Amino acid sequence: MGVADRLEFRLLGPVEVWRGPERLVISSRHQRSVVAALALRPGRVVSVSALVDAVWEEESPPSARRQVIKLVSRLRGVLGDAITTRSSDYVLNVEPDQVDVGVFESSVARARQLSATDPVGAAAAVREALRLWRGPALSGVTPGLAVQATRLEESRLAALEDGVDWELAVGGHAALVAELTVLVTEHPLRERLVGQLMLALNRSGRTTDALEVYRRTHERLAEDLALAPGVELQQLQVAILRDDVTLAAPVSPPAPAPRSSVAVPRQLPCAVAAFTGRASQLEELTGLLDRKDTVVISAINGTAGVGKTALAVHWSHRVADRFPDGQLYVNLRGFDPSGQPVQPAEAIRGFLDALGVPAPRIPAGLAEQAALYRSQLAGRRILVVLDNARDTGQIRPLLPGSARCLTVITSRDHLGGLIVSEGAHAVPLDLMTTAEAHDLLARRLGPERLAAEPHAVSDLIELCAHLPLALSIVAARATLTPVLSLTELSRQLRDVRDRLHALDIGDTSVNLSAVFSWSYRTLSTAAARMFRLLSLHPGPEISVPAAASLTGTDRDRAHAALSELTRAQLLTEPSAGRFAYHDLLRAYSAETAQQEEHEQARHEAMHRMLDHYVHTAHAATLLLNPPNDRLPLTAPEPEAHVEEFTDEEQAWQWFTTERPVFPAAIDRATDAGFDTHAWQIAWSVANFCIRAGHWTQMVTTQLVAIGAAERADDPHGLASSLRELGRAYIRLGRYPDAQASLHRALDLDERLGDLIGQARSYNNLGIVSYAQGAHPEALEHGKAAYALFHKAGHQAGEAEALNAIGWMQTQLGRHADALRSCTRALELHRAVGSRHGEADTWDSLGYAHHNLGEHQQAADCYQTALDLYQKLGSRHPQADTLIRLGDTYHDAGDFHAAQRCWQRALPILDDLRHPDADILRARLAEHPPAP
Template structure:
């Protein structure tokens, strides 16, 4: 429940508070629950009894003007002055950290990201952040992650513009964007070895990287930083760091696909395409168009996906990029499959494999072989599907792609299911699920659970089918996926039939 209003709020009249509970809640939040800020809000409400609390909340909603709005003409209750009492007691290192934190676009910041902003070592950054927590200018909502309220952000922004030069602010922003880009690139390669390595500029001196050693740590980092990525990509584009913008959007794309953050991914790729066009990087345009196509596929926007992928393919051909062409064909195959054109889908998969093979790209070959096997199951060619998916599984193990392994186990399970080999299908699906669960890949996990339930149903174990389908529902609900309603309807129909 929200905190109770202070005594000075109650003095304004319980009827007034009770009449506008949402406005009261908003005012508490926008005042950071700071006693002085709440007192000032209460005083303003008392001085203007004809004005509703909702109007007052609206006046304070613009963070940029909130420090000035919380002013009733009495210097003794100037909120900026109160903040300055804490700020002036800080060491030089902590004060600079506080100022530069205003450049960070996200709700929370990690120690390596903060160290990059300031251009200092992690230990020194941690000490400065801890000092800010002790001064009640920051909070530490979870271990090693720091946040501050909008009012304090506004105050730190004012101080950054007063005490930091434009050049120092831009250098800090550059280091911060380098931190996110270089860490995201490493994380993407750990998470999905088939990802193509980008040609990144060297990070600026003073950039600290998050230390990641395997795909599970990479997934955890992506999950923790996900709220920061959209704002960081937008900020990079707005500040003229166009290469950072499209490369960061590319680096987070595979995580977004598997975690189900498709709307966020699509928005980021739209920004990325424009950024790559401005910077004159056609390879960036092609990559961003391809990732936009993948996002549209997941969102069910197949005509838009097809258009984006064909635009990417045209650029790939102009650039002579065999791997890019192969990826575009592979994704076009998925779109064709979704639209019911299975023969065309198989042709796209074959074209992708040939290009990956010509490029000597083993991870891509594994992806294409799995796609070919999947398309063959749609055409009733289940034995051929097992052969191609078996080769894909071997290659995924060679390149160390656990996501690729999981996807291929799922395809193998589907082929066995269609051959009536239910025990083998269950084993394959369970292997896929074990990997998806370890890796945190939620949407593929839900898809495999549905297929596993189908196998149980066809083998005559309806109860097991419903248990498995029930596990898929909360995942689909969390993703706001339309398959959730379809699955509920299907389960209800089966219950009605069995009863």
């Protein structure tokens, strides 16, 4: 098995399984428990009963054995033949060194053997072993493995205590005080740690503090356990009180003689010309120089072309004088077009040559070379720059062991393993800010040229996606062709299909397609396909289910591919489970899709993705408004993923998160010939847009939907889209446009014989008439809508129409009639489960009671409506109800309460940019609360 295929089981922290650089997806706690139970006994038989105990602890269900067998079967799909069956039980066929527990235990055992002759080496070996711990052992599993977790924690503490003993034995007391203070705080009744802290304090001249530690421990044992300290701790206290000479620190060995002739390497590449920006990252790196008594590693990571090497080299030259013993540099070629990264042995050999080690003294094995390399750096202040690293495995042998050295690493990989196990300090490098990008162009082209075409400069920065490499290429193009204006250059770049070619200046080392390809070629087959097909998604971000739909794989495999792309810096993860990339990477992704994916495969991927959005949005809108009409959707493609929601809150959150995707998805659907999908997605998100106040977006999407329905020759879709457009126009106060759309929809509905469509159009026409002050006409529209809904047997529609009728009756002064109409509407809304309809009707009832002078009843009704609107996320109705509730309080003489309601409504209207905001602001100014 090669290194890339080698399985590693990590139990000393969250339970994880890795195959080479890839973390395998093991999604459930029960599966992780089975993995952990098997990995704790590698190569040995584990019975089904033992696995049942590991998963369920005590009360296992009757089906436990069957469930365990299913869990193992699923794990085999991930781990392959690593799990085998032996007499109906199971064996994990891996070596102990493939499990971090085995590595830890064997390392500690060797350290204990070494301690008698080399306590320094033994202590260092234990410290190295303890780096394997990433948190509490066996995290993320079921309680059935609690005993094993406790055993492992005890092993960790015992090893730590041994290591501390060996460090105390060689005079390391001063450096241990801080660590032991924390450990004793965490484990106050662990007497061996307490004694070690007392000894370290005493040897550091802090006898009083040492005795105070004993006193606190004595009190804690007495209070918690009714016990006295053990004999050893009591004897240590007496020895400290007597100033016993046996407690004195050992005499330090003499310092090694200074080297007579030591090579001082100066390997840094040339300083970066015209470097600009990255002030915060430079400051962060410089801050690392102040850290003492620890090996400092800085890992600069970021996407291709973001300027990682430029930053590392520029900073290294700035601080080179702080490293008088030299600077080592190697380009590890982790993402080189040759595909051949530098091997650690080759890099170490180069470093040893630079350090002046004679060739005959350099051993053959990597481990021996690494030990010699670290010995050469011991006690010296050297800066080590490891540029363009592929992964953690390539880096580890090159890390110094001396706290006087500092290592700077650049990589497109996140190097998460290095951060966890080596304590590396991550310096993520993102795209440039607008100001930084402007400075870069100004340094390359001169401020005068930029000042002459400021709009073109802004366009170039955006078209280059703020990527330093792209900006540098643009500057080179402009320099090489001075007759080419920046405006013309931006015009050439604006066509995304030609953007990568427009940024080609004939040098593969700075050609964006080539640079991106170096990362692309390192991907697994699944991740590469994911990268290609992501170009079909309109952005700006994609979820795991949408990505799984694109590739036609399950969610776990899709997430694994997305995670690999993120580690390769070809994607970012702006929020948990959502992924994105910048426009230039999108262009490269589209280029690879065009070259490597057949047209039919691209078409099928687009179909699955659009199915995901239309079916998920349709399910969500029905959950938000249960009596809503259903679309006659065709069944989704088998490998499209439709999300399921258990409540309105989940549906609302999905709409809120995906809202930026909808307009682009509708456009992408029309461009690809999926016209039915286009208008159906627009319809499915319409209710959310109405309630959340995204009316302008709704106009845009419905205009596209109308064109799509016309091309699809779908009169029902056209009528629905026209009706939704009319609703959006109403909210924006564009009443003539609303009337035109609604009348056109009504004509279509009448020709189609669609009673419900006609009723909905009349309902909305009633709202337009009401908004224009034509209340009798609005009432007639409401009655027409009710008659059509009643004829169609549509109770939810009847309820909406009755509420509209009741509202119009209040406008005509018929408040008692309004109460009857709205009470009946409320009953129907409850019968069909329309909470939004209930909220609207409670608001109407409040208005009727208010006009009857029944202020308390009105306030109660408004508050009920407001509570419902808030739960439903309906923003504009909240503002309307708050205003009317304020009017009620004002008329009842409670001016402070009125002001509070109006003030709560104002920011909602301002946020929606609603014209009523200015009217409300004027009212607040005219009616200040009474003193």
